[in-house]
Amino acid sequence: MTAKLRIDDVQKSFGGKHDRKVVLDHVSLEVGEHEVVCLIGASGSGKSTLLRCINLLEPIDDGAIFLDGVDISEPGLDADPIRRRIGMVFQSYNLFPHMSVLENITLAPTKVLHHDKAEAREAALELLSRFSLADKAAAYPDQLSGGQQQRVAIVRALAMKPELMLLDEVTAALDPVLVGEVLNVIRDMRNEGMTMVLATHEMGFAREISDQVCFLKDGVVLESAPPDQLFTAPAHAETAEFLERVIASGRL
């Protein structure tokens, strides 16, 4: 069986000829169907860039990305039909402030999938109530707490029925009390079999939820292993050092 997502020797750099900065350096990674992969690593290690490359928001310089065995990174390919199949949630929510929660969620199903308005509304309300947000349907994003906004952002992505979810430090902008409610949502998605790649600083959560953890450093996947192995017996000294620093800051 082919992996749901396969990242094959991807390279990505920013900047011009003279100030070239390699951000992803020969990154390879496989995510099986229903698997959850966590990306950990210091700020600036390339986690967000990798997720943005998977969602084709950034073009890659070399290598290939396969979704269900099909190369989606081929230059000149129409990215829109592929993005429809991949849900993405951002650290800063990226909700549309001029639309109500309901409009945020139904925009893509109606405009992209051409679902009937009433039908999209129905589905959105159902998703909202599943995530205890039913009473917020008419609210505007600015009227919600950070945790609620992030849950709405997740619902917005789920409304497209994605085959793969990419979550980029979705709890990083939240205060500790609100982190829990968002993590619960991710747990639910996992239990329903969603394939996910998530960048996170919540090590305890990463350990609990993932099938595989990747440690990135300066754009290189230094180590990729099941959580029990990576967190208890890291193969690399640098992984151990990173974990120690995280433990010292009280996030494990």
Place this chain on the structure above:
Amino acid sequence: MTEHDEGADNVSAPSRVPGQLTRREQWLRRRRRRSATVALASTALTFGIVIAVVTGSSGWPKVKALFFDPARFKDDFPELLGYLWVDVKLFLQCAPLIIIWGMVIALCRNTRNPVLFPLRVFAAVYTDFFRGVPVILTIYLIGFGIPKLKLIEGDVHFLGFGGAWNSPYLWGPIALVLAYSAYVAEVFRAGIESVHESQRAGARSLGLSQTQTLRHVVLPQAVRRVIPPLMNDFLSLQKDVALLSILGIVEVFRRATSIKDKTFNFTPLVAAAVIFLVLTIPETRLVDWYTNRQRKRTSGTVIT
């Protein structure tokens, strides 16, 4: 947990007596009254000083007779008011076209498609040109120049403009539309650029195309953001409609000057000024009301 905590629990907030103001409400009311009094007093004082200085000047009696003749004002005001509709109509014809054409220019300037590069250049040259040339010159050149080309003989009708090809009622508004679109396009462009890149990323990640993203996510936010500066441009358009009088369109200002030329008294011009104020002040209030409503509707708290 500690004595300290229990102690804190025992201090109950002052209980609320129905029909009686809380301490905070009393304080707010006192503060409101005080600011109202101060505002009133300072306004009265300022106006008092201005009036005293003006009416005390040696030339005042002459100015008063020449500019503020009550009898003439009473005669001229209603007559000029009759021409108000001409100004309003010209404004109403120009405004929608300016919005559309300004938006087209702004979108041209924002195209990222290399095929459309010539459009970008055109839009840039267009805005530079029309913002650089004084509006009154644009009106002169287009209003008098194009009809002289005699491209068409006879009548044309377009969106309520119209009549004869060389009618000032056709070319005057077109000149205004061309000039004002350049300003409005720049306002729209600034609005479009002010929408954060993460909004585009959010929309594109959902599978929306570039056009859908522009249409449903970027433009609505951009337009909302620029409505106040846009309204400013339209306020000045309302006044600049008077410039069309140089082409021979008889509206409030033109009529006022011709009365002045007959009577050698400037009071009709003061009356015209009053008419323009009556027209524009409600418009400014409307902008304020709109901006406030928008802010209240989409955000939890309004910081005053």
